[in-house]
Amino acid sequence: MARLTWQRATVVGVLDETATARTLTLEIDAWSAHRPGQHVDVRLTASDGYTAVRPYSIATPPNGSRIDLTVGLADNGEVSSYLVAGAGIGTELEVRGPLGGWFIWDRDDPAPVQLVGAGVGVAPLMAVLRAHDSVTGRGPMRLLYSSRSPETLLYATELAGRTRSQNPTSAVTVLYTRAAPGADPRPPxxxxxxxxxxxxxxxxxxxxxxxxGSTGFVEAAIELVIEAGFAADNIRAERFG
Structure with missing residues (x-):
């Protein structure tokens, strides 16, 4: 069950993914185990009492009292600007969750899974993909990740390893929209x-x-996966922006 009360979270890890995105590892006392695909609300409170709340997807599978949030810098983002450029080890935040019951993956479901994400929208899909790694007798899973360029690619080291391995049960393909590596056979x-x-x-x-992904990406991608033959009833989508 989601915790609807605000809890204190402490930043215990920071990884700069790109120039405008970073992953924060949070330690949360009495954290309720989440399910892959869920999110939390993060609340910041200014000295004058003003508060701002934003939702962020959890990028990791259940891992005790720790979760990872990958945050991309949003235009005029009150919360994202602080999380990307201001927060550091020891910073305390307020979080509420885990939240969300629709966009979740059930590790006991043996059905094949196709993941399609763009930008920071890959974060909850990484939670699903990582959770899938630990399931015995799992069905196949594929991730198609759309990124503008290698410079904006999130989880670059991990995805490079997954791409090289081409594990038949959890393959990853990165598709670039504006600039691709020289060896990439697919034009941007x-x-x-x-x-x-x-x-x-x-x-x-x-x-x-x-x-x-973004609203525009999700709307277009849903049409594409239906055109590719996937049943509309089996598509779950999460939008932001």
């Missing part, structure tokens, strides 16, 4: 139906599909 461009067909799972009956 928006994700297409052909990309999903070429790099995604076959849309067999029962395959789950999770889509996360």
């Amino acid at each position: 461009g928006r994700i297409t139906t052909a990309d999903i067909v070429a790099h995604g799972l076959p849309p067999v009956a029962g395959t789950r599909c999770y889509v996360c």
Whole structure:
């Protein structure tokens, strides 16, 4: 059950993912174990009492009292600007959660899973992918991740390892929209139906599909996965911005 009260969280780890995004590891006393795909609310309070609250997806599978939040700098972002540029080891924050019951993956569900994300929208999908690693007898899972360029790629080291391994049960493909590495055979461009067909799972009956990113990306991606043959009833989407 989600905790609807505000709890104190302490930043115990900071990783700069890109010039405008970082992952914060939070230690939370009495944390209620979350499910992959859930999020938390983060509240900042100014000295004059003004408060700002923003939701952030959890990027890690259940791990005791710790969670990772990957935050991208938003235009005029009151909360993101502080989390990306101001927070550091020892910073205390207020969080509420875990929240969300729709965009979650059930580790006991053996159905194949197709993940499609863009930008910081890959964060909850990473929680799903990482949780999937620890499931015995798991069904296949694929992640298609759309990034503007190598410079904006989140989780670059981990994804590079996953891409090299091409594990048949949890393969990863990164698709670049504006600039791609020189060795990438695919020209930069928006994700297409052909990309999903070429790099995604076959849309067999029962395959789950999770889509996360900006509102514009999600709306377009849902159309693409349906065109690729995935059943609309099996698509779960999470939007931001």
